[in-house]
Amino acid sequence: MRASQVDFENAKNQVKLLKKDPGNEVKLQLYALYKQATEGPCKMPKPGVFDFVNKAKWDAWTGLGDLPQETARQNYVDLVSSLSSPESPGQARPGAESKQGAYETLVVTSEDGITKIMLNRPAKKNAITTKMYQELMLALQAAGKDDSALTVLTGNGDYYCSGNDLTNFTDIPPGGVEQKAKDSAVLLRDFVSCFIDFPKPLIAVVNGPAVGISVTLLGLFDAVYASDRATFHTPFSHLGQSPEGCSTYTFPKIMGSAKAAEVLIFGKKLTAGEACAQGLVTQVFPDSTFQKEVWARLKAFAKLPPNAMRASKEVLRRGEREQLHAANAEECRVLQGRWLSDECANAVMAFLSRRAKL
Numbered sequence: 469m470r471a472s473q474v475d476f477e478n479a480k481n482q483v484k485l486l487k488k489d490p491g492n493e494v495k496l497q498l499y500a501l502y503k504q505a506t507e508g509p510c511k512m513p514k515p516g517v518f519d520f521v522n523k524a525k526w527d528a529w530t531g532l533g534d535l536p537q538e539t540a541r542q543n544y545v546d547l548v549s550s551l552s553s554p555e556s557p558g559q560a561r562p563g564a565e566s567k568q569g570a571y572e573t574l575v576v577t578s579e580d581g582i583t584k585i586m587l588n589r590p591a592k593k594n595a596i597t598t599k600m601y602q603e604l605m606l607a608l609q610a611a612g613k614d615d616s617a618l619t620v621l622t623g624n625g626d627y628y629c630s631g632n633d634l635t636n637f638t639d640i641p642p643g644g645v646e647q648k649a650k651d652s653a654v655l656l657r658d659f660v661s662c663f664i665d666f667p668k669p670l671i672a673v674v675n676g677p678a679v680g681i682s683v684t685l686l687g688l689f690d691a692v693y694a695s696d697r698a699t700f701h702t703p704f705s706h707l708g709q710s711p712e713g714c715s716t717y718t719f720p721k722i723m724g725s726a727k728a729a730e731v732l733i734f735g736k737k738l739t740a741g742e743a744c745a746q747g748l749v750t751q752v753f754p755d756s757t758f759q760k761e762v763w764a765r766l767k768a769f770a771k772l773p774p775n776a777m778r779a780s781k782e783v784l785r786r787g788e789r790e791q792l793h794a795a796n797a798e799e800c801r802v803l804q805g806r807w808l809s810d811e812c813a814n815a816v817m818a819f820l821s822r823r824a825k826l
């Protein structure tokens with residue numbers, strides 16, 4: 469999964485040959501990844517507010533933060549590969565198969581027996597919109613059935629994921645906020661169920677900070693590899709909310725009830741080292757060698773007999789699946805009430821009006 473300079477040059481040429489206009493958002497991501505890959509982090513002065521085009525480009529490039537150039541090159545190649553239409557298979561990077569170029573919020577690629585699902589809203593720190601929840605469910609369903617031995621979830625840019633996109637709270641349907649809360653609880657329950665029931669080894673490659681639901685879900689993964697730049701933050705009480713992702717079941721089991729309470733009730737942010745010491749993370753790698761070391765390891769894992777790995781996962785997880793579904797249902801029930809509370813409304817408003825950040 470490491471793109472060479474030749475892959476990068478090929479991808480650069482492929483972009484010029486794309487038959488379909490990928491749209492402005494994707495073009496901005498291509499621009500940002502290209503600049504990051506060739507020049508490193510953005511050092512340009514911020515354009516004026518009325519210089520719309522250059523401001524959008526600057527936002528996209530700075531949104532990649534300190535993403536290593538090698539990773540930007542890989543992400544650029546993956547993104548171009550995902551855009552290559554089935555009518556033009558010659559455009560795809562040899563060996564890399566684009567699963568579904570149609571995703572708006574994800575880049576999904578399969579190579580070397582590994583399906584990689586990459587959250588792809590780097591300028592928004594990969595915050596999860598309603599669309600992204602839906603696309604993730606589709607991508608997981610497809611990955612569960614494809615030929616790959618392993619499935620990996622990772623993020624594009626400097627964040628792994630900043631959790632639920634708080635603008636999800638602003639899109640209120642005609643049925644009102646109660647209806648929205650009810651629908652969201654169903655969406656969340658279905659979303660988390662996809663992780664509980666995922667049939668093959670699922671690995672998180674945590675490339676940077678993780679917030680909220682992207683942290684709680686980690687208890688449902690089979691391995692979690694983290695860069696030493698990653699942090700793990702679950703500020704549910706700060707947001708007037710309560711935990712999800714089966715963390716009320718998995719976290720006490722993984723780290724003990726006292727540590728779980730500190731994280732889930734009091735929102736203690738863990739460093740990668742602390743998360744590893746508490747058992748949430750499998751191994752931490754220096755950021756400078758993170759991608760190289762992790763992908764080398766994953767490629768070796770992907771050569772193991774896939775049916776044996778699936779069978780081992782099934783035996784490991786079968787005994788707790790019922791409890792996990794029960795925890796998921798209860799967490800969603802409690803959250804539905806929380807979303808209608810003043811505490812939650814005030815916290816979300818404070819963020820959206822730029823008065824508060826984590």
Ligand SMILES: CCCCCCCCCC/C=C/CC(=O)SCCNC(=O)CCNC(=O)[C@H](O)C(C)(C)COP(=O)(O)OP(=O)(O)OC[C@H]1O[C@@H](n2cnc3c(N)ncnc32)[C@H](O)[C@@H]1OP(=O)(O)O
Pocket residue numbers: 591592593595596630631632633634635636637645648649652656679680681682703704707709712807819824825826
């Ligand atoms: C009525 C009920 C509806 C409910 C629907 C919900 C359905 C499912 C819910 C599942 C529950 C999940 C719980 C959680 O995940 S809780 C965690 C929520 N996340 C946060 O609170 C993080 C908020 N973000 C921040 O505090 C900061 O952005 C940051 C992550 C610390 C990064 O700070 P930094 O200074 O580095 O960067 P910026 O703030 O400038 O971010 C760049 C742009 O990205 C936007 N952004 C980042 N994170 C989010 C987010 N979670 N939601 C929305 N937008 C986000 C940020 O606003 C910047 O945008 P801009 O460039 O346009 O200003």
